Amino acid sequence: MDAASQAAYEAAICENGPAILASAKKFAATESVAASCVSRDVSAGIRLVDMDGRPRKQADVLVDIGRQHILFHDPGGEGFACVLRDSHIEVHALDARVYREVLAGAYFDLAGKGCNRNALTDAVTTLCAEARFKGECRHVWMRVAADASDIILDLCTDDWRVIRVTKSGWRIEQGTAVMFRRAGKPQALPVPTKGDFGRLWKYLNVRSGDRVLIAAFMLMVLNPNGPYPALILSGEQGSAKSTFAKIAKRLTDPSESALRSPPKEVRDLLVGALNSWLLCIDNLSWLPHSLSDALCRLSTGGAISERTLYSNLDETLVEVKRPVILNGIEELATRPDLAERGIHIELQAIQHRRTEADLWQSFEMDAPAIFAGLLDAVALALRDVGDVKIDKLPRMADFALWAEAGLPAIGFKRGEFMEAYNRNLDEGLNLGLESSAVGRALQAFIERHTEWTGNATDLVSNLAGHTDEAALKTPGWPHSARALHAHLNRLGPALRAAGIRIERSRDSKSRLITLCKRPENVSQQSRPSRVTLSEDANDTSSDVLHDAIAGMENEALEL
Numbered sequence: 001m002d003a004a005s006q007a008a009y010e011a012a013i014c015e016n017g018p019a020i021l022a023s024a025k026k027f028a029a030t031e032s033v034a035a036s037c038v039s040r041d042v043s044a045g046i047r048l049v050d051m052d053g054r055p056r057k058q059a060d061v062l063v064d065i066g067r068q069h070i071l072f073h074d075p076g077g078e079g080f081a082c083v084l085r086d087s088h089i090e091v092h093a094l095d096a097r098v099y100r101e102v103l104a105g106a107y108f109d110l111a112g113k114g115c116n117r118n119a120l121t122d123a124v125t126t127l128c129a130e131a132r133f134k135g136e137c138r139h140v141w142m143r144v145a146a147d148a149s150d151i152i153l154d155l156c157t158d159d160w161r162v163i164r165v166t167k168s169g170w171r172i173e174q175g176t177a178v179m180f181r182r183a184g185k186p187q188a189l190p191v192p193t194k195g196d197f198g199r200l201w202k203y204l205n206v207r208s209g210d211r212v213l214i215a216a217f218m219l220m221v222l223n224p225n226g227p228y229p230a231l232i233l234s235g236e237q238g239s240a241k242s243t244f245a246k247i248a249k250r251l252t253d254p255s256e257s258a259l260r261s262p263p264k265e266v267r268d269l270l271v272g273a274l275n276s277w278l279l280c281i282d283n284l285s286w287l288p289h290s291l292s293d294a295l296c297r298l299s300t301g302g303a304i305s306e307r308t309l310y311s312n313l314d315e316t317l318v319e320v321k322r323p324v325i326l327n328g329i330e331e332l333a334t335r336p337d338l339a340e341r342g343i344h345i346e347l348q349a350i351q352h353r354r355t356e357a358d359l360w361q362s363f364e365m366d367a368p369a370i371f372a373g374l375l376d377a378v379a380l381a382l383r384d385v386g387d388v389k390i391d392k393l394p395r396m397a398d399f400a401l402w403a404e405a406g407l408p409a410i411g412f413k414r415g416e417f418m419e420a421y422n423r424n425l426d427e428g429l430n431l432g433l434e435s436s437a438v439g440r441a442l443q444a445f446i447e448r449h450t451e452w453t454g455n456a457t458d459l460v461s462n463l464a465g466h467t468d469e470a471a472l473k474t475p476g477w478p479h480s481a482r483a484l485h486a487h488l489n490r491l492g493p494a495l496r497a498a499g500i501r502i503e504r505s506r507d508s509k510s511r512l513i514t515l516c517k518r519p520e521n522v523s524q525q526s527r528p529s530r531v532t533l534s535e536d537a538n539d540t541s542s543d544v545l546h547d548a549i550a551g552m553e554n555e556a557l558e559l
Helices: 003-014 018-030 058-067 097-111 117-133 197-202 208-221 241-250 266-274 289-300 356-384 397-410 416-434 437-448 456-464 481-497 535-539 542-558
Strands: 070-073 079-085 088-093 144-147 150-154 162-166 169-173 230-234 279-281 303-307 315-319 324-328 342-346 388-390 451-454 500-506 511-517 531-533
Touching: 058 097, 058 117, 070 117, 079 097, 079 117, 088 097, 097 117, 150 356, 162 356, 169 356, 197 208, 197 356, 208 241, 208 342, 208 356, 208 397, 208 416, 230 241, 241 279, 241 324, 241 356, 266 279, 266 289, 289 324, 342 416, 356 397, 388 397, 397 416, 416 437, 416 481, 437 456, 437 481, 437 500, 437 511, 451 456, 456 481, 456 511, 481 500
Parallel strands: 230 324, 230 342, 279 324
Antiparallel strands: 070 079, 079 088, 144 150, 150 162, 162 169, 303 315, 388 531, 451 511, 500 511
16 A cells, blocks of 8 residues: 555544554554555555556456455454445455445446446455465454453444443443454444443333343343353243343344244254344244254354255354344243253233333333443453352353342342242253153152162153153154163253152163152252352452443443
């Protein structure tokens, strides 16, 4: 880039503050392909004709335009471009429609006419290769990012502002070195003002005892690392399940298409997860086993693989973690592995209805204060999560620690979450056990035999006498020892919660199973969990944090 273009570039960035300039220069200094970003109207040095005066190929001109952007790739090998547009930095996937529009618009400004579609495709292919094989490798986030000990939220405004949450509060910034991508049709988060999270309960049809669980889930959505619980909403028709999900998404990851139809296969679920931070699946009637297992991997992290389109041997392997909201009339987590990862909320019938126009008008007025309260909780969680001690951690241990650390900022007492969460886990596991034909048969069998020992083949025969003919004909009923062992492994946590202990041993001839009903029908989860803060954390005055948060809120009001 020549001196004039460099000066124009730096002047445009400087309008938005030295932070953007510093981060852009830091990135550009390590990039071997491009020296810096340029805005769409800066095309110095790009020629439409060659040295002999003949028109250059459109694809070559488009490649020259793209090379003036910073080209890089993420750890998965996908190419991205860092572009300066309208005095702010944007990040776009190279094969995305938005970036194609950037190239096409720059070509139109240069040539006064549109470019050929095939030329644009050829140019993008070349730029993708340069980004992957010559560009720097950088992490690209969606909506929520980690930056050292801070959390960065993409507001998704047109000027690409972000919110930085620290241990002492939060503030709105114009640009950051953290790279965000935008997929689907994201909308802007509410611009936070003075925090008042309690206004949320005017709009959610939820029991007062379940409020702490809802607040904990929304707090975890703003954690960039996970693992994430699945919020499972059930209730009769007209209990505002869809509206509940829309409100939760509006406060954490708003989108033009807030709710998604049930995925027909795992591939549909994967596409949705890659294009949305908070996945809201609406109006589910039931969950196939394959989809239930995929949701478990999506919740706690794990690779989801599918055969690559138009290939025989290639595989698309994506590792992704996302928070999920599921809603349906019936309880959806019928398998204990999903039930143990879920928060189960049953909504009651609405007694007093209001029009949607009135509801959303009122909610949009309160949303900035509710969102600011949630940010206060994130700041407190960042400060105290390392000091929170829970003597009996649940399976979703990271979620429990994060929730206990942050919820006191929005009106909940220390330990209130764990009490409600343990109770909710027991209810979810019991529902999963009651939904399983094998689980019901095991419960009926152990009621008649307080303790039983034998091999799996004998247990299969015994269970057949404790269920009906229809259950025996279902595809999931175990007809072999191996199939029964798989069911016992899957139902293990739910059986323990119901007071049934399973022990395995081996004699000289076979593997033995012992079933025993505990005298006290008390699960591990239902016993109270003691929650404390370390002495250092207790010595730290909360006034310091509250003063810092108040300062950030005043700064936001000024913006």
